[in-house]
Amino acid sequence: MLPLLADGNSGNLFWELLVNGLVMGSLFALIALGYSLVYGIIELVNFAHGDLFMLGAAMTYTLTALAVSWFGVVTPGGMSFAIVLGLLLIVPFFCGGVNVVIDRVVYRPLRQSPRLVPLVSALGVSFVLVNIGQLWIGTAPVSLENKAQLVSDASLTQIGEVPIKWKDAVVLITVVPVMIGLTWLVKFTRMGKAMRATAQNLLAAQLMGIGVQRVIASTFFIGGYLAGLAAVVYTLKIGRIEYQMGFQNGLYAFTAAIVGGIGNIPGAVLGGLLLGFIYSFGWGYSQGNWVDALIFGVLIVLLIFRPTGLLGSRSREKV
């Protein structure tokens, strides 16, 4: 769980929560994109996505531990910068690869089944991944912060009286270019065109000669890649990970995807940010007890009045 930023300095509490909400929101948005992309293309709610994020965090932890065993205690500086870069290179590929394998083994044989079938499979995959995480990093929360401080605790800059910490800056420095890159990928490349075509009408895309299975696999890869990225920056920011973190964060991110309008990329980002703010302020003002209830309350109310999400378009159910 997120340690509270405010240390009694209540005058700045609001602004600190705002910064924190922005940071958490961009993390949620990264994970939400994974849900949204996959849903957009094959209408599958990939319940295992949050747990993929957790495996990414476990991988980050293991690699950091490896680095510590090679180089000794790591403090912020050149070495830590190299390690962070290494993590940002390796972990997303790991998560993307795992996601592709899961799609190939579990979801792909079920493409023609009724909708409930792959959905239940996804729940099964989620359980399997949680169990793998539990065997991997154990049941207790783990942290390497006292051995490897990859990102400095110091403030980068100050806006007014609110310090912007390096840990928050790292998240934004990573997330913003990735969002821009993703938008470019989907809007302006051949691959993106194929993805949009497949999302619009899978059969028609296939008839036009688009390798639909390859497009779906790439979508899973991109989703997994983003989850891996989120896992690295999450671990850098929060420092503590546990095997159950995937469920909670995945749920928030999925909620974000729905709030924004599932299948819609700007929607996922908007939903993620919105949820980040709700989360942050919920923590700040209720000591964390009511965050879940608040978030799902918002979700239920939103779905009643706008079932397609904030930016989603209304699609009629086909007969």
Next chain:
Amino acid sequence: MTLPSRSAIAGGVLFALLAVLPQLPLADWAIPANLLTELLILSILALGLNVILGTTGLLHLGIAAFYGIGCCIAGILTTSIFPFQTNFLVAMMVSAFGTALVGLILGAPVLRLRGDYLALVTLGFGQIVITVLLEFENITGGKKTLQGLFPPLLPFVSEGTLGRRGEWQSFPHFYYLCLGLLAIVYLGLGNLERSRLGRGLVAVREDELAAGAMGLNPARLKLSALAIGAGVAGLAGSLFAMHNTNTTEPQNSFNFNWSIIILAAIILGGLSSRAGVLWGVVLLMGFDKIVSRIIDDSLQAAAADGNAAFRLSNYRLMIFGLVLIVMMRFRPNGLLPERRGTSK
């Protein structure tokens, strides 16, 4: 005379088995007796979820929340710290109807949602319920739970013949009470399936648009399914409270994992076939709670002394997950699928 259907035979065999079970020398086989009672309670819970998931085809991922609500209502009504202190039967009834009412209230706003959204909302609702049960400590006991629940008394039995004060609580008596309730729920839901309402639910599952076009009211039917399922889950919850003599810690007993484990049991046995559901629960939960423990003990004793890799309980979630994946891939209708299109 017509032959009984396959599922009727499967159900009959199972009930006969469950009725004989307590008479066997369980202690000799190191089977803790109260786990068997829990098996029956979980079966009732699964039958409740089956009305929503199997018969009506709504993916509901928060059934454990209703289990928790039922448990809590029964606790509030019978605990000694509150002034109600009702009879167990009253508490059970109020739990079932109260939980059904909550199901109705949740159901009303989410009816318009399509399958996957409904799954998320029910899941979120489950999280909210856990928060509420934890935070309203003065009413629900929160983490400390409501202790010392009044164990049900056996009517017409003089004190002392059965355990302390003629309680149902001691093993075979409470077990048979649960078995009797399970049978009532089982037969009752069977009648429901053959009623006008039940056929309507199946029609909604098969094709909501077509059902609407034939003059059924899908919204009302779905709402009834949600309420009935919640009510049965609440009934199971009240039994669970009595079984544990307290309202157990919400975060462990009523969390999302439990909803999915029950779902896995239903899917293993066969969606919408009641006998299949019971077999699914008995096989999966029996394996999880009893067989895996025995295997663990013998493994640890035989070879892997203290080696965690050889402890089956460490692979619990993976086993449930694999059951879901493998069943969906190779036998999506379960081990005992519902026979359709045959007259009973």
